[in-house]
Amino acid sequence: MGSYILRRILTAIPTLFFISFVIFALLALSPGDPTGNLPPSLPMEIKQRVREALGMDQPMPVRYVRWLQQFMVNEPLNAIEKATGIQIGNSEDRLRITSWTARGKPVIDLVMERLPQTLWVVGLAYLLSIVIAVPVGVFAAYKQNSTFDSISSVIAVIGFSLPTFFTGVLVIQIFAVWLGWFPSLYNTTLDVTNWDTFVQQVKQMIMPVMVLAFFQIATVSRFARSSSIENLRQDYVRTARSKGLGERMVVMRHVVRNSMIPVVTLIALGIPGIFGGAIVTEQIFAVNGIGQLLIISIQSNDLPVVQTVLMIFAVLVVVFNLIADIAYGILDPRIRYS
């Protein structure tokens, strides 16, 4: 198992480097300019000096290496310093990736301010969707062609035909405006300190979580269903039944376990995807997460922020791929040795 995990990690590293290069090169080609947001009356020499100060006059490969150094070395060092309080080297002089628009604020700080909101909403939505979707899918497969199966299939097909930006707006109208159950806007300054604020936090998270989870439930339950159907037909299920195992045992031990292998992949690989969905949901519910940061930065042409946020997404993707691979190895011993 150890060598299997090591092999996976070693193949993930070049992938990450390649992705980082693609992201950097892609955005370096775009027509963004750090002086684009400065007043047009500013003399050209000053604009030129701004560009030089930001290293924009350097050739692209040099900029890439420096960006990589800032992202992979400087920022983690800063994070360690902050967490432990121990100063490493002369941290004052360490270069950081700075935003072009937010008064030169380090991008990582911007991201860190916003990451908790995104993680809360996305994480809860994801957890909720797995908890609902997997049993629904397995049960639908077990009772194939029953009323439950057809109803859940219809809901699933409708579920992934609904655009989140439409359901989101609709949900606000119904639950916030007509029924008045939840606040229509996400209060981003809310600090959870006692029971009341906790209830408030839960209330304002319900709608975004619901919208995000619905789409995910549709996908995962369909997948769990087809995977379970395939396993229910297998010989070992018949063997298990014929040796007198109870139905509960047959389904839980033999069907569900084996059906979960592809479902785990889907779940792990879907985590970055749900961040994509979060971009839209955050816009609708005015959640100040990293998805919203990405859209704002694109609109204001703040390339360092766009690069960093995309890179964070890429790291997440690679990490979750890795987790999926490892989970695969645990669930199915055959894979470890291939």
Place this chain on the structure above:
Amino acid sequence: MSTTTATPSAAVEPIFNTKPRGLWSTALRRLFHRRSAIIGMIILGSLILIAIFAPVLATHDPTKSLIGIEDVQKRAAPCIHLLGCPADQPQHFFGLDGNVRDLYSRILYGSRLSLMVGIISVGFAIVIGATLGAISGYMGGYTDNLVMGFMDILLAFPSLILAIAIVTVLGPGLINTLLAIGIVSIPVYARIMRSSVLSIKQQDYVMADRSIGVPSGRILFGNILPNALTPLVVQGTLGIAVAILDAAALSFLGLGAQPPTPEWGSMIGQERNQVFTAPHLIIFPGIALILTVLGFNLLGDGLRDALDVRQRS
């Protein structure tokens, strides 16, 4: 096998008394037996008709503001004479939008855009993806590793996020959205094509062709590709649904089709804060979008069941 006549052909004859059907005609027959697929086809059929006849069906110019032309308010509610709207008011089936344009006409024209985005971007992705996947599967070795490695990296990105990145570089706009969504979908088709080619490559009829010296290109395009089409068709139909949703999401975020283009996603995006005062501006484009996506999803689901070789045997 029941008779033991001297001539084997006579014994074989009765077994094949039904006319052999091709995969596609069987699939088509099976498709017409599925309720969901029929609903999907009806939705898509009407949608295509609407898209074609939009200029005939529309009551107004979709991009022209009616200020000063008619005595109407902006974001006015729907007014249909048959349903009791006073006859002295101008008729607008779905009401008016924030720029005093006829919403009904805009939604009709929007069907053209959504269909175009879905079909062109997926078509583009299939042509490039299938070619890459076929070459990669057929050649194997170094080429395979290189192409599929690159595809895996592309695939690793959530499609919407990658599309956003591409649109950032190319600039917002409908054509760039098309291109972005096309590029994002390439790896899916490349993967499907590669795995089909890999399994078909081992079939006896391909071996037979190779052993009599048929050139590689002709084996690939004449023998392997036609047999690998089924999963591509299924995935392509479902892919159109995803492409339409993604394009609408990009337009909703203001990165796709730009105003005054009548695009459903951007229509919802522009008026989303008016949901309290003028819900029709959200609901009608939303329903149009859902029906379109649902149509492709239902048809794709039906096609998958109809073409699934495993299920048939």
